[in-house]
Amino acid sequence: MKNKKIVSDEFPATEKCQQARKKSLDAIIQKKQKAALPLHDNTVLDYKTSHRNLIDYMRNGYVYGKVIYEKRAAIDFIHQEVNTGYETITGLKNVIGKKISEIFPDINKTQSKFLEKHFRVAETGIPDRFEIYIEHLKKWFDVSVYCPQKGYFVSMFDEVTERKYYEFLLTFRLRILQMAECSSVEQLLQTTLDEAEQITQSRIGFAFFVAKDQMSLSLQSVSTNTEKVICPGKEKRKHIPLDKSGIWADAIREQRAVMNNYEPAIKHYMGMAKECETELIRELVVPVIRNDRIVATMGVGNKPEPYDGNDVRWVTILANLTWDIVAKKIAEEEREKLQQQLQQSQKMEMVGQLAAGMAHEINNPLNFIAINFANIREITSDLRIILTEYKIVTQKFEDGTLSPLDVQKLRKRESELNVEMLIDDIPEIIVESQRGFERITAVINSMRNLSHRYAIDKKIPFDINQGIIDTLTIARHEYSSCADIKTTLGELPLIACNPEQINQVFLNLIINSVHAIQSQKRHANGTITIQTWFDSSNVYCSIADDGPGIPEAIQKDIFNPFFTTKNSRNGTGLGLSISWDIIVVTHKGTLAFTTPAEGGTIFTLSLPRTNDD
Structure with missing residues (x-):
């Protein structure tokens, strides 16, 4: 027993033993710490500098913020620290020490969701990641937020505007492709104009087709807002000469996008009728070019701010994307129209070949009916004669003057006219004539059924x-x-x-x-x-x-x-x-x-x- 080692796992330790053990462990830790290299203040400074450099070299934006409370409710935050990426991505400078409301005074109204997410992370400590459009910067951001300590947050973000727009374009293209099956060209163009208005923050939109000789435009569609609010009842497909088309003519002649951000009251430039209840203060027109020829133009107008190259880019993309679908739709409609014309032409060709036969099919029963009616006329005449004889004999019988000779004379007349045969022929003639009428009716009904016109679809x-x-x-x-x-x-x-x-x-x-x-x-x-x-x-x-x-x-x-x-x-x-x-x-x-x-x-x-x- 003397050589047996007592292990704490085998026997419960007393409080005194536990204190002794803790003291022994503390001594060991202190000994190891003395043997370790000392951690000087310079090392701490070097670490902070490296950390700062790392943040500055990041491509992402970085902001360290402190939440401001009023009556225990988060209302704002102060920029404690930002990196170079923050300034590069947002274009904002000298923001350290400033409240977000100082930079964007109406942010509580316009970007309440953005603030709420940061406040929630700083309060709960639960990290969050989200994508959001910042109206003030006209950009989309992918944002990751975490909480280093309560009441503070670190926000890392990157701009994803390009990706969001391309996602939008992909979604839009799929939508237009789905619409193409059951929508008209005008509806496809109107949907595109609505999207162009939204993406450029415009308030009106027009789409024109350009004549093959490049000398006139015809209005094909307007945006929903233009149709309902600004130009109700605008006449479609009205040809507008190029010399009365303003910068639309410039876009066609120069084969490039044209902007007008400065000249007010230019109604006539978009071929707008007098009934259009708006004044055109800005406009952007982009041409759609195929095989070195302008086939269409699409334009938006009345953006609150001047149009720029980004607006040109997206309206051009939308216009070209839709035109490819519209052109296919037009070609299909032309093909269907031609096919319908060919079907009708071939049908008329067949009817022409059958015309003589159909006439014969109608003439045969008609001739038969005509013969039957002639027979009925003769039978009617004979019956009238014999009926007259009957009336004479009846009258004599009533007067008491009827003689056997009168009866003999009547019988002779019956024999001459073959009255029995006349009576038997009448039902047969009627039945045969009825068959003829039925045959004619069948031919006419069949002709009507075969010639009835239905819409091609x-x-x-x-x-x-x-x-x-x-x-x-x-x-x-x-x-x-x-x-x-x-x-x-x-x-x-x-x-x-x-x-x-x-x-x-x-x-x-x-x-x-x-x-x-x-x-x-x-x-x-x-x-x-x-x-x-x-x-x-x-x-x-x-x-x-x-x-x-x-x-x-x-x-x-x-x-x-x-x-x-x-x-x-x-x-x-x-x-x-x-x-x-x-x-x-x-x-x-x-x-x-x-x-x-x-x-x-x-x-x-x-x-x-x-x-x-």
């Missing part, structure tokens, strides 16, 4: 089976002499589509099948088979013929515009091209064909059951 619920029936009615004269029609039309759900366009596709495909069969000059009729069906995603229609098929050498070209193997009398080569555009591009469906080994051609189209467009 209009989609309504439609039964494509009815479209096929109407098309077959219109085209009957074309196929009746060369082809038999077989239809298997399944019960279909309605689909959202443009009926006018879908019917045009059916007509194109059916007439193509007719022409294919006619090209064989066969003695017996060919067959055109039409089927419809659907699944969970699409509605389908196939139109098949037993004609010669499509040669492999030209299969790749059949959907190209103006490609045709027909003579000029039978087409211009637009039918399949337009059908492809209607089904695939406009309706997001599919259009394909196959040529079976046994001959003929099968065109199959599909249309989505749900069409988000």
